[in-house]
Amino acid sequence: MSSLLREVPDNLRLDRRQFLGGLGGLVLVASVSSVVKAQDAPKYGAEGMPHGTVDDPLTFVAIGEDGIVTVIVHRSEMGQGVRSGIPLVIADELEADWSRVRVSQAPGDEPKYGNQNTDGSRSLRHFFDPMRRCGAAARSMLEAAAAATWKVPVDSVRAVNHEVVHAASGRKLGFGALAKAAAKLPVPARDTLKLKDPKQFRYIGKEGQHLLDGPDIAHGRATYGIDVRLDGMLYAVVARSPVLGGKVVKFDASEALKIPGVVKVVEIPGTPNPAGFQPLNGVAVIARDTWTAIKARQALKIDWNDGEHGSYDSVAYRTELEQAVRKPGTVLRQVGDVDAAMTKAARKVEAEYYLPHIAHATMEPPNATARIVNGLCEVWAPSQAPQGLREDVAKRLGLPVEKVTVHVTMLGGGFGRKSKGDFGLEAAVLSQQMNGQAVKVVWTREDDLHHDFFHTVSVERLQAGIDANGKTTAWIHSSAAPTIMSIFAPDQKHQAPFEQGMGLINVPFQVPNLRMENPEAVAHTRIGWFRSVSNVPHAFAVQCFVSELAAAAGRDHRDFLLDLIGPARRIDPTTLNDNWNHGESPVRYPYDTGRLRRVIETATREASWGRKLPKGRGLGLAAQYSFVSYTAAVVEVEVGAKGELTIPRVDIAFDCGPVVYPDRVRSQLEGAVIMGVSLAMSGEITFEKGRAQQDNFHTYPLTRITEAPREIRVHLLPATDWTMPLGGVGEPGLPVIAPALCNAIFAAMGKRIRQLPVGNQLTA
C-alpha cells in the first residue's frame, strides 16, 4: 500500500543505471551524473506522486442555488472516512454548515484532480493543505460576490456559517444566493488566500460531525462496486490459473454451455510474468446472473500447465528462508563492528520469527463492471487507484486514455488489495468480448483467497549481544521475504528501499554496533501491499525481540525499550540509510524519538503498566514508527487453563501530528487493533503445489466479535500546532498489535510465540 506508481519507475531506473554502469566509459559518467543530478532535487510528499495535488475550488466544490455544498472527493473511500474527511476540511475553511454539505465521487482523472492512488496512508497527509486552500478560495469568492452585490469593500464582509454577512449594515446573503455570481469570479491566487487561524476551526480537529455516508450505509443504499447495475448487464465469474504464471492448455465448455442462462465462455489471456496488475490467465463464464455463472464454472473442464511455480510449497519455502537468514545477506546498514561486539558480549540472544502470507479478504470481494459504447469504455470499480486502472485498461484495449472512464464506487474494504486493477481489467476485457455489452465480473471468496496479491512471507532472524551491565552492545537483523517488486520486474529478490524502510533499517536504537541484512528470496506468488506492508513482519520481529532481550537482561520491558531508543532527538532518516521515509522529506519529517517515547509512555501509563495481575493474565507492549506517525500499544491477555485466549483490553497511543477528524482516527485505530488480532491469531495462507490452500472463512478465519478485545482505548496525543505536518492514519495502528499480543502471552504464561499465527500454539 505504498507509493506504488512512483516506486516502480524509480526502482526500474535504478536497475537500468546499474546495468549501464557495466558499460563503463563516458556513457557511465553521463548517465550517472544525470541521475545524480535528478536525485539532488528529489520531490517529496504529494509532489513526489504522479500528478501531485490540485487546489482549484472549481474542481472540488460545487454550490447549488439551494445552498447545498457538494464536495467532489477524488480519493477512494474504503472505510478510512475520506469521503467525510475531505469535505470536513473544505467545509471548515468555506464556513459551510455541515448539515448542508454533500459528497460526490470523482472518476479516475489525475491530471484534473491530482494524485488519486489511495494507499500509503496519504489522503489527508497530502491533501489537507490543498483542500484547505480550496475551501478558503471558494469562501473568498463568495465574499467577493457579496461585496460586489452590496457595493461595499470586500474586507467589510465575512462568511459565517453558510452565509456572507456585512456587519456594518447587518445585511446577509446565503451561499446559495451568491453561488452563481461567485462562480463567475476569478479564482484568487494561492498566495492571496487567507486560511483560517486554527483557533477558528469549527470542524477540523473537533468532535460531532457524523459520516456523510452513514445513513446510506445503515439503510443499504450505499453503492459498492458489486452493487452496480447497468441495462442489459451480464454477470461473469472466472476460473483462473491456480498457480502464478500457469496457463490454460485447453478447456471444454460444453457442459457449462448446456446450463440455461449461460451466454458465453471465453478465455482471458494471461500476461508473462512479471505481469504487474494484469489479469491471470483464465476461463470466464458469462451468464444472466451470478449464480448461473458460478454453477457453470463448476462444469468447466480445464487442463492447466502450472509452469515454473507449480512446486511452491510453504513448508519447504520456510526452510529456504530460514537457511537464507542464517547465511550472510546483502548488508543494508552497518554501524560499528558488530562481530567484534558479539564476541565480547557477556550474553548473546538470538531468535527467529516466521510470518506467513496473509490475504486481504476485503468483505467485498474484488469485482468490476464494464461496458464499451461508441469506442468509449466505462469501468465501475471499487478501485484504490482509478487512474492506474484507467491507463491499464486503455493500454489493454488499445484505446486512448481519454476514451476510458473509471467510475469509483464505494469500496467494501481495500487494505491495498484494490489498488491492483486486475479485476477491473477483467471486466473491460470481457465487455470487449461481448461487443461492448455491460459485464460485471464478481470474484467469489474462494477466488479472492486463491488469487490475492498476498502479503509477503518472511523469516526474521535477530541476534544481540548484551554486556555485563545489561546494555545492548550488538544488534543484527536479517530479514528474508519476497518483494513486491517481483510483480513488476524480473529477478527481484531483495527487499526494495520502501520495504527496508518499514522498520528493518530505520531502527532508532542507540546500540553502538548494528547490522541489517537482506538475503535473497524468490517470489512464487503475487506479492502485494497489505495494510502497513513490511512494517508488519519487521515490527513483529523487532518488538518481540526487544521483549526477549529485556527478559534476558532482567529488565522491565518498557524501561528497556526506552533505554534502547535513548533520549528525545530528531534523527535524519537518511542517517539510518532510510532514503525513502515513506516518501516524505527527511527535513519536514525527521524520525522524532521524543514522539516515539511519548506514545510508549502514554500507552503504558494508560494501561497501568506494571500493575499486579492474576495468574494467567499479562500485559504486552510494542511500538513502531510507520507512515510518519508514531504508535504504541499495550495489549492485555488472559490465557485460560486450556490455552484459550481472551483480550480484555487494548490501550493504543497514537501521534500522527495534527488530528483532522478525531473520530475517524479513533475508528482507524480500533479497526487496526482488531485486524492486528486477526492476523496474529489466525491469519495464514499456505501453498502446496503452487496453490493457495485456504478457500473461505472456515479455513481462513477472521476475528469475530466473540474474540475481539472487549475494550479498545485509543489515546490520541494532542498536537495543537497546526504547522506540524500530518502523519498517516490508516495503516500505522496495525504493526504494533501482533508483537504486543505475543509479548502479553509471554507475560501471562511464559511462552514465546515466534511464529504467526498463534493458532493452537497455546494449547499444544
Add this chain to the structure above:
Amino acid sequence: MQLDVNGKRLEVSATDDTPLLWVLRDHLGLTGTKFGCGMALCGACTVHIDGEASRACVTPISTLAGKKIVTIEGVSVTKQGKALQDAWVNLDVPQCGYCQAGQIMSAAALLDDNPKPSDADIDGAMAGNLCRCGTYTRIRAAIKQAAGSLEKKP
C-alpha cells in the same frame, strides 16, 4: 415463483436452486444485502425470513414459498430496525460499511427476541457476522444504545 419481500409480492424467474441472495441482488435489484462468502460464514447476506435472521447466500428460493422476507431496505419499518439504524448513524459505527447491513439485520432479530441483551447475548447473536474493518466495539455499543432507546419509548 413469487416471493414476499419487504411486504411486496414479487415475481421471480430464477431457477429453484438459486440462493435468495442472488435473486435479491441480480433479479430484484435489492443490493443492500451483500455477498461475502456464499457459505453462511460471514453474515453479510443476513435477512429475516419469517422474523428469523437467516443467511440468504445458502437459502434456495425453492424453500421460500409463503415466507415473509425482510431485507435491510425494509427493516426500518420495524421499531428495532429503525432504532438500530439511528444508533449506527449516531455512533458512526461503519468504516467501509459493507458488512453493516448484515450486522444490523442480525441485531434487529436479536432485539426482537431479547429487548435487553447482555454482552453474552450480543456475542451469541452477532458471532456469525464478520467485520474486516473491525467495528465490533462500536457494534456492541450501538446495539446497547438502540436497546436503551427502545426501552425509553416502547
